[in-house]
Amino acid sequence: MLGAGQDACALGSAKVPSQEVGLAILGPLHDLDEVAYLRFGSVYRSFSSIEDFEKEIRNENLFGGPGTTGRKTAPDPPQPTEGPSHDVS
DSSP states (O other): OOHHHHHHHHTTOSOOOHHHHHHHHHHHHHHHOHHHHHHHHHHHTTOOSHHHHHHHHHHTTOSSOTTOOSOOOOOOOOOOOOOOOOOOO
């Protein structure tokens, strides 16, 4: 996730604007954690409405859409099995 900093060093720059660092982190974050990607990206892409979030979710196929990468939705919880009933009288 240090690509922006490494790129700046390669160019001989001592400073990297925080906006560039934030945008550079989005790619690896997308693969690591979709919720974190969406929350972090909303700041660095200046989301201003729910429609911005919806568009990003659709465009990036987040949360189990076709072609997603990274974390998926949680697996279904285990189903209870039927066992002997215990009458507590």
